[in-house]
Amino acid sequence: MALSRTEVESRVASVLEEALGVDADEITPEATLINDLGAESIDFLDISFQLEKAFEDECSPETPFKIEQGELFPENVLNDPELVEDGRLTDNGMSLLKEKMPHVDFSDFESDRSVGKIPELFTVKTLVDFCERKLALCAA
Amino acid sequence: MWIDAIIGFEPEKRLVAVKNVSLSEDHIHDHFPATEDASAMPLMPNSLIVEGMAQTAGILVGSVNGFQEKVVLAKITRALIDHDVVPGRTIRYDATLDRIDAAGAATTGLIEMCDHATGDWSRIGQIDLVFSHIDNNMAGMEFPEHNFVFSENFRTILKSAGLDGLWTGS
Numbered sequence: 001m002a003l004s005r006t007e008v009e010s011r012v013a014s015v016l017e018e019a020l021g022v023d024a025d026e027i028t029p030e031a032t033l034i035n036d037l038g039a040e041s042i043d044f045l046d047i048s049f050q051l052e053k054a055f056e057d058e059c060s061p062e063t064p065f066k067i068e069q070g071e072l073f074p075e076n077v078l079n080d081p082e083l084v085e086d087g088r089l090t091d092n093g094m095s096l097l098k099e100k101m102p103h104v105d106f107s108d109f110e111s112d113r114s115v116g117k118i119p120e121l122f123t124v125k126t127l128v129d130f131c132e133r134k135l136a137l138c139a140a
Numbered sequence: 141m142w143i144d145a146i147i148g149f150e151p152e153k154r155l156v157a158v159k160n161v162s163l164s165e166d167h168i169h170d171h172f173p174a175t176e177d178a179s180a181m182p183l184m185p186n187s188l189i190v191e192g193m194a195q196t197a198g199i200l201v202g203s204v205n206g207f208q209e210k211v212v213l214a215k216i217t218r219a220l221i222d223h224d225v226v227p228g229r230t231i232r233y234d235a236t237l238d239r240i241d242a243a244g245a246a247t248t249g250l251i252e253m254c255d256h257a258t259g260d261w262s263r264i265g266q267i268d269l270v271f272s273h274i275d276n277n278m279a280g281m282e283f284p285e286h287n288f289v290f291s292e293n294f295r296t297i298l299k300s301a302g303l304d305g306l307w308t309g310s
Contacts, residue, residue: 019217042214046270049239049246069243 003058003135005128012128015050019043027124034119044073051131059138072130073122074100089113103130141293142192143233146199146301155200156234157297159192163227184225189251190216193267197235197247199294201271204240206308207290214244214272221265223253230254232261244272 003011013027020037033039039047048067055065074097083093094113098106104121148156161168161184174180194213202211225231232252239246251265298304 042270042272045244045272046215046217046246048243049270052239066241069241 005132008131008135009128011054012051012124012131015047015054016124016127019046019050029123029125029128031124032120033122033124033127037124039122041073047127048072055131055135058135063138065134065138067134070100072127074118084115087115089115103133141195141297142188143195143297146196146297146303147232148234149200149203149301149303152204152237152240154234154236155196155203156232157192157196157199159231159233161225161227161229161231165227168227182227184227184229184231186219186221189221189225189231189265190219190267192231193233193235193249193251194269195294196233197237197249197269198271199290199297200235200237200247201240201245202290202294203303203306204237204245206306207294208308209273210275211245211271211290212274213269215270216267217246217270218266218268220267221251223262223264225253225264228256230256242273244270246270 013024016022016027016033016037017024020033020039020043022037026037031037033043048071052065052067059065080093083090083096089097094106094110097104104126106121109117109121143157143159146155146157148154163182167185167188168182169180171183171185172181198211198213202209230253232254234250234252236248237245238248247269249267249269250263251267252261253264254261295304295307298306
């Protein structure tokens with residue numbers, strides 16, 4: 001049986017409390033992982049591993065809940081000179097980001113494309129949406 | 141090196157190492173030295189206990205890919221040590237591999253201590269770690285081609301345990 005949104009939110013919150021050492025009341029849907037909750041690049045690896053552990057029982061071994069490198073945070077895209085020019089994403093960079101991260105709403109970001117504003121896109125809600133999407137795929 | 145020997149190994153699963161804490165080690169006499177008001181209190185520094193676990197777990201992680209990946213400690217997710225270790229004791233690091241992929245690995249580690257007066261082992265802590273495979277996980281940065289992480293000291297430890305066959309590089 002599919003997990004409810006509330007259950008997914010609860011498990012994501014537990015992971016963030018553990019990985020980032022924040023209090024439960026700081027974890028709101030609008031809270032940004034980097035600016036509000038203090039996540040650094042290495043925390044995304046820890047968060048990935050803990051999310052896999054939190055949801056592994058919901059998926060089969062044939063279609064595991066697996067988070068690929070760069071799927072949670074596009075570090076490799078942001079450091080690619082072909083995809084970023086003068087601190088802004090190029091058309092190719094924007095396309096690649098949308099392709100890699102279908103769970104993120106880029107509509108407000110697209111008019112600016114400033115790399116410095118990308119951390120604001122990664123909220124707790126974004127992470128919950130990401131997990132729901134992956135759970136739907138592994139249950140299919 | 142902050143481990144003396146590997147005493148247990150299950151490929152891609154678990155590695156156990158020991159460290160004998162001795163009064164003859166230089167750093168023990170600085171931690172803590174005598175003061176005007178107190179006599180010396182030599183203890184194994186907790187930071188070096190963490191390092192011992194990092195080396196134990198790091199070897200376990202490195203062994204999965206024949207020590208061809210540059211495995212570096214990226215994050216200490218949990219470090220609980222609730223007993224002082226004085227000279228004459230043996231520390232046992234028992235590391236388990238939780239997860240590993242191209243980006244890195246996560247391990248769980250139990251720390252036990254043997255009091256040789258009684259022969260009893262007791263659990264004294266837990267250290268959980270995240271490692272990064274830096275060649276795959278630090279976009280835009282270049283590292284030397286040779287594996288500077290696993291030095292000759294590590295190979296000596298592997299050879300002593302009969303595990304040198306795990307090394308697939310040059």
